[in-house]
Amino acid sequence: MSNIADILASFELDASWLRRLYEHMHANPELSMHEEETYQLIVRELEAFDCEIVAPIGKYGICAVFENGAGPTVLYRADFDGLPVTERTGAPFASRKVVTTADGDTVGTMHACGHDIHTAALLGLCSVLDNTRDKWSGTFIALFQPGEEIAAGAQDMADNGLADKVPTPDVVLGLHVMSGRAGEVMSKPGPQFAACDSIRVHIPGRGAHGSMPHNSVDPTFTAAMIIARLQAIVGREVNPADFAVVTVGSMSAGKAINIIPNEAELVLNCRFYSDKVKARVYAAIERVVHAEVAASGASGKATIGYFAHGELLDNDAAIYSAVRENFDAIFGPESTTSDPKTVSEDFPIIGQAFGAPYFFWLIGCTPRDVWDRAVEEDRVAEDVPVNHMANFLPEYEPTIDAATRSAAVAALTYLAR
Amino acid sequence: MSNIADILASFELDASWLRRLYEHMHANPELSMHEEETYQLIVRELEAFDCEIVAPIGKYGICAVFENGAGPTVLYRADFDGLPVTERTGAPFASRKVVTTADGDTVGTMHACGHDIHTAALLGLCSVLDNTRDKWSGTFIALFQPGEEIAAGAQDMADNGLADKVPTPDVVLGLHVMSGRAGEVMSKPGPQFAACDSIRVHIPGRGAHGSMPHNSVDPTFTAAMIIARLQAIVGREVNPADFAVVTVGSMSAGKAINIIPNEAELVLNCRFYSDKVKARVYAAIERVVHAEVAASGASGKATIGYFAHGELLDNDAAIYSAVRENFDAIFGPESTTSDPKTVSEDFPIIGQAFGAPYFFWLIGCTPRDVWDRAVEEDRVAEDVPVNHMANFLPEYEPTIDAATRSAAVAALTYLAR
């Protein structure tokens, strides 16, 4: 352990370089799978290091392979896409970029989920490792991933030869900034982020004039019964000790005011910390939907389509134990145990592409004064900006410091001589 | 027509005899299919007439056949059972009889549905016809039926050879006293009383400890969904111009406080004026029940049992036309058009036993002062006692008069020379 502390102490990162990088990325966010300029920026920065750049993998995926003798292979992943949110942080480097959506609307773009921190921290880690080669041995792979927000980028890299283009890692690492006291390093074994899917349910009926219900099979009533039953799946079919969420994200049927519609549509969103629970709930949803359509007497059959899939992020227990011991040693009381979070990530797909175990942790980024006051006043839920909000802005110094150093600690847990 | 008026004018009924009969029956009501004494009373009275008494048919059914030369055969039916209601009419001849029920409770008995009037009126009609044989020809059958209140008596007579024991009638007639201005003769073609069934729905589930819903299939939730859907059958699957009622008369599940029950039971009661609508609704109920059990994931199958059947009382259009013309002539403005009523009768079974068309009408029996005041104050629903209530008591004079005379008019429509 003292080795890792020594390595960290032996090299001082160029803080102004890192800050410039971050602020540039923050001011120039690009939407998922359209990160052309960020891609070029990262490649350009990587060219300064003694590494092999493998890019693009898929549309904009990048790997930088740092070979350094015998030893384990560690892959660390950062994502770099922004969001269609109009920034309201008031930062001098706030984004002013506007894009036109597929619907023809214009919307601002923003790094509202901290991926700029993630990318800066990984470039920082590259700098650390590139400058301390005598103190570690093995192979380090820096993976920069586009399109995390739409759950597309990891899959795109996996589908385009990721596993063939770089050495197979022994462990896959990554982190996410999140609301929490800036600088806190939060981790846990097992489920950290939820498995998630969206489900489009198309409910058939038979339209008729609104005054002639006996000629119809009213799909709005079928939809209502399905909505009522979905929560009973949660309340009656899931072990109350397990975690399951079934949300109706949208419902729609009918446009004319005096016509019973032909069909209705529900879009569900479901989350779990267990693939077994997920399987049971999905079976129940399918059973309920088909039976309710039958109960309504529709001649058609419901269609049920799954999309926007998010894998369960289920941290490997052994990596967790090994890294957490070092987190505790380096960060002291700022190394804490995370709760499981209900959001999702496509990070597990990177590990799965290699068949490699993975570990993912969280870095608190809320400005410390805001956080401390909110905690004191019991107003965390009300006062602390969370990811994706227009006023989400990490407190730079403690956040980048904890992100870069925790990334180094985790990688060096395996690579330090 | 003038013939009928002449016949009615030619003979004066013994009013004190009829009243004594009525008051004796009223004071001595007997429950359905236990009408031993009333049966004997009727047979005794019939022995005074020149007729053939065919009795018992089934348990307590009676027919008196008055043959009088060539001509049509007319059957007229009256019922004679009382109800388990403790009388609160204050009449000097009120029932004081008490019986012990199967549950061991004691309850008063009462002619709370006017069957005493029905029987007295038919004995009166027998007297009229027996004393005016020269003015009519054909065959008249006076049928006295037990057990109407439990829908058992007509079936019992039909099952025990009714159709073989008396001549087949050309028309079957009958009437019922009902709230409405005493003396009013109310009739309509087509549906007069509703078809009705009770339906016992047994809903399978799987019991479990109350804290372990994931080990159960909760039949109370299934029951709730079925109850919700039943009204949608009425609101969505029945032509809004048609009449249909689906009522949940009872629901039950579970006894222990902390156990999810194994099963639930609903008892439904349904009413219709059309056998086609009935068929559609019953098919829908069965579809809904089975699909909701499937939606809940129960491995068992629901059972659906029909009982307490009531036939649609659907007046023959031709009899109605012929008799109504005479009602209008004899009763003037007191012959009115009835609404369809939602209650049920086993009267149609008598006609069906012979394959004969039938006609059934209503006689208003509410004391005239009560009725007129209620109408004036728009308080009919609140102030007028209805059948089966403890304070239901026909105003004797106008009611027995209209009942006896309308029965005579209807019979003589076919029998008058």
Add this chain to the structure above:
Amino acid sequence: MSNIADILASFELDASWLRRLYEHMHANPELSMHEEETYQLIVRELEAFDCEIVAPIGKYGICAVFENGAGPTVLYRADFDGLPVTERTGAPFASRKVVTTADGDTVGTMHACGHDIHTAALLGLCSVLDNTRDKWSGTFIALFQPGEEIAAGAQDMADNGLADKVPTPDVVLGLHVMSGRAGEVMSKPGPQFAACDSIRVHIPGRGAHGSMPHNSVDPTFTAAMIIARLQAIVGREVNPADFAVVTVGSMSAGKAINIIPNEAELVLNCRFYSDKVKARVYAAIERVVHAEVAASGASGKATIGYFAHGELLDNDAAIYSAVRENFDAIFGPESTTSDPKTVSEDFPIIGQAFGAPYFFWLIGCTPRDVWDRAVEEDRVAEDVPVNHMANFLPEYEPTIDAATRSAAVAALTYLAR
């Protein structure tokens, strides 16, 4: 009566003129409240008659006043707007017109509801009356109304001085072509078309991330409960002998796939034959909506807005009796009794504008061979095109004949010398 038959026999309409008029209108339908050319056509045709043209009343309303000495004043109304339906009748004079809707879509336009027949018949009636002035006396007002399909035209005329600009009629008349054997004249007293309203229900909730339902008040569940309860209003709160329809024409909530929506919207459509039943149902809907919002724990309040109002079309009994007698005399077995129809009309607003009683009847227009075959095969519901369908096309000869002549019979019931 023989007078009316004589008048009809005394003048022969110019059938080729009428047919040209009809086919021209049919080929050139205009959408509701955009009937500029049809307006001009009608005014031009009216100029051929000895009448006073009062136009426009409102946007495109027209009255032609035929004064002809002392006597009653009769107003007869025809409507003249088309529909956004792409015609598929295959007629040589089928519409090929296309319009661009507010949404930017293009859609065909079509006289899919027979208003071209209505207008032609009224111009035909004007010709009859203008040419038989010696045989009638009084005042005849031909009223041509735009915008019936969107329930706007009658109100627009009433709001713009209709009652002040023409004499007050003693009776207001009108008719509608409808599926049924072409040439049949169908009428009834009392409710002929339903009262109707659309109701926009805005259901408040509180949005949250889809994985955090405990921070939300889910408006989709509230909507489901309301939908379930609406049919129970029909099944439990309306006298089963009454007519009431509550239809959910559209439901909508949410756009994002993983967000619990802030709010939901239902649009209902309700129909009745009684204003009393309507009042009870609307009170129940409001009670249910507000209570379900409360049950969900929303802090906001639902809003309930009524629109697209249709008055109950409740035929005056006296006009019906007088006219029906003449219909029976002139049309024989082709004068039949109509069922009440569940659709709605803004015709009553014309009568109400004057405080005058009204009568409205139906003319069968289905090609006779189609109708007879459908009846024989019990496939009326499947095989007979109904109003608003793309293949709805009246059989011209019997339909225009029955429409024109029944209009003349009804008007002459009051005006014939």
Add this chain to the structure above:
Amino acid sequence: MSNIADILASFELDASWLRRLYEHMHANPELSMHEEETYQLIVRELEAFDCEIVAPIGKYGICAVFENGAGPTVLYRADFDGLPVTERTGAPFASRKVVTTADGDTVGTMHACGHDIHTAALLGLCSVLDNTRDKWSGTFIALFQPGEEIAAGAQDMADNGLADKVPTPDVVLGLHVMSGRAGEVMSKPGPQFAACDSIRVHIPGRGAHGSMPHNSVDPTFTAAMIIARLQAIVGREVNPADFAVVTVGSMSAGKAINIIPNEAELVLNCRFYSDKVKARVYAAIERVVHAEVAASGASGKATIGYFAHGELLDNDAAIYSAVRENFDAIFGPESTTSDPKTVSEDFPIIGQAFGAPYFFWLIGCTPRDVWDRAVEEDRVAEDVPVNHMANFLPEYEPTIDAATRSAAVAALTYLAR
């Protein structure tokens, strides 16, 4: 620690005495709050020890106070009531006792929840402590409680002066045998057993004849809507990371087949591991019930009564830490971490009566061969008898041994010199 091992090693319990005691109790179970003979048996056994017997406290509560110099006061509780279950274990000492219930039914009685083991173990512990007085100092209170199964006994003792009659303990201890490998000692900090309440919900309506729903307010529909909404409380209002169960244990309404009932009743059973979650759910249940009654238009108000209350059993973290360390030392791998259980206990009321912290653990009692085979075949849920089942029988030797010794370890954690 070695002290405790030494103390346990220094005295050998009279195993045949203990076994006779157990088998006698097992053969003679008494129902809750009717444990007259068991009470006398315990008192008799206690008389052999050098202790002060304080009894009865309430109906059948017993405390035996062992004073032994300065030091902490430790109270250990065992319960001793049986259940109305007909035993089917096949044991030679199986119960053959039959009782007559309040309903007049007869039912067997059985120690189907292991309270006989609990009581024997505590008498064993008394023997250990009474014979090793030189090795510990302080005060030990053995508390024997009746009526646990109906959540009555602890409250009865608390209400009848428990806290005044014996010294106030520093810690309160207890255990429960449970399915699990016989001899396993399972413990956890915080919530071990659930908080629980039953809730009787009376739903007002307005009865009417089944054919006249418009005169009713149908309470079965209200009940159905409430049942539907209860699961949405679980699925939408509880943080999915929290534990909450809302079960409908019984529902009932109506007896007559053709009457809409006046009222309905639901009995709910709810369980939680957090009083905060409980408060939120109960508020939601009350909100839902009252709003649904309002939605149905009932004029009456629902009543909601809580009963059969079970406190959250929330183990004190400090006692857990101290005792668990010793469990691990003494029992090695047979000291494991328990899951929270969804059942409830009135044990916390003993601690609360004194304002003292408490700790409660579990002892596996399933015969080891049964358990091992079930685990191997993944059939634990199917094959392992659980508490309250007629075939529930602890494997005596390892169970009594672990129960007695773990009780001694826990007590001596505080009392050992």
